[in-house]
Ligand SMILES: Cc1cc2nc3c(=O)[nH]c(=O)nc-3n(C[C@H](O)[C@H](O)[C@H](O)COP(=O)(O)OP(=O)(O)OC[C@H]3O[C@@H](n4cnc5c(N)ncnc54)[C@H](O)[C@@H]3O)c2cc1C
Ligand code: FES
């Protein structure tokens with residue numbers, strides 16, 4: 316198939332209809348949400364065009380942001396614009412709201428979705444770190460039923476996620492930030508907007524005075540998938556933040572990650588920046 | 604070739620199109636509806652010259668399959684600008700401030716201005732720059748575009 320015009324598309328009206336189409340190889344198609352990755356990948360030939368697309372933008376079950384006592388629940392087809400403007404996301408998942416606000420420009424934010432970003436599984440996907448620091452889960456569904464997976468286990472490898480051909484991502488369950496905790500997102504790219512990140516990261520943590528009580532940190536663009544730094548997290552808890560600890564923290568992070576050289580940056584620069592980003596997080600964590 | 608029928612409100616007028624579902628909205632607007640205002644710069648979502656407003660929100664029409672645009676959707680292209688008070692004002696200030704040079708980016712740029720001011724009639728400079736970050740301009744250096752939006756904000760309907 317060479318032209319978008321030749322591709323068929325099904326427009327299911329609800330999740331059940333969509334899952335039925337996905338269940339049978341004859342009716343299955345490539346799920347499309349905002350199309351901000353797929354339309355580019357198809358037009359440029361990076362991805363072969365399938366016979367059929369399955370449009371997810373009309374499924375009410377994939378829409379909306381809601382909350383319960385501990386978690387925020389975000390529908391798979393919620394857009395970056397909706398996340399950054401959602402008071403629930405702003406208050407309870409500030410790092411995610413910040414990350415969504417840095418994706419592309421307004422035009423991309425209005426179309427691109429959370430599940431599209433996760434399923435595209437680019438190492439440079441900006442939402443990854445903010446999702447990982449929550450210890451959140453993703454719910455996927457097939458005709459046979461639902462399945463819930465830890466996000467940390469959902470990213471399998473370069474552009475690979477734990478999703479079967481008949482499954483769709485339905486929603487994300489993301490534990491809220493606790494009172495007394497802080498979190499934020501930091502991204503380094505060549506320009507402020509419409510730029511693919513060289514390195515980005517998020518943290519969530521708490522401190523008592525200068526002492527670190529809890530610390531979760533995740534980085535993106537430094538490995539085939541977004542990663543947490545569990546050894547570092549263990550090491551830093553209980554430390555008093557001062558110049559010596561910050562210097563050592565910076566070095567430990569740089570030594571711990573194994574990024575690659577590519578057109579956007581070098582491994583060495585990425586290691587250095589990662590160290591600086593985490594240092595900045597620790598400074599922010601204990602700031603007055 | 605399979606086609607689907609969609610009924611939209613384009614620049615205030617009801618339009619019925621019968622198109623292949625994955626045909627790009629940009630092509631439907633330009634070729635099927637004869638609205639040549641939206642331009643194709645990159646075809647990859649990067650440059651913003653193909654920006655149109657979908658129910659008021661700026662989106663790049665080169666990445667939108669026509670079938671995803673549901674019946675009843677309001678689409679505004681640069682051709683619809685002069686039908687609105689804010690649009691006429693923006694045309695005026697863009698001209699006054701010399702905000703267009705070659706003009707290729709302007710159909711998208713000015714719709715981003717319109718969308719911003721419709722949502723936030725008192726944007727600060729950072730908000731103006733952010734709202735236009737998805738529209739690339741190779742001529743002006745953006746300063747005169749920012750100034751035009753600031754001037755339009757001062758006279759925006761409801762702000763006077
Ligand atoms: C100009 C431009 C700038 C960009 N800038 C950034 C940026 O700064 N940072 C960033 O992180 N990304 C950026 N992106 C990438 C892109 O916007 C995101 O990855 C986006 O969120 C993808 O979402 P979508 O809904 O458009 O996905 P689509 O293109 O619709 O789909 C992407 C993938 O997800 C799958 N999929 C979608 N929804 C589901 C579902 N519910 N279940 C199963 N599979 C699903 C599709 O089959 C496909 O494989 C940019 C893209 C463009 C064009
Ligand atoms: S042509 Fe659509 S963004 Fe460039």
Ligand code: FES
Pocket residue numbers: 702703704705706707708709739740741742743
């Ligand atoms: S005026 Fe020439 S690209 Fe903007």
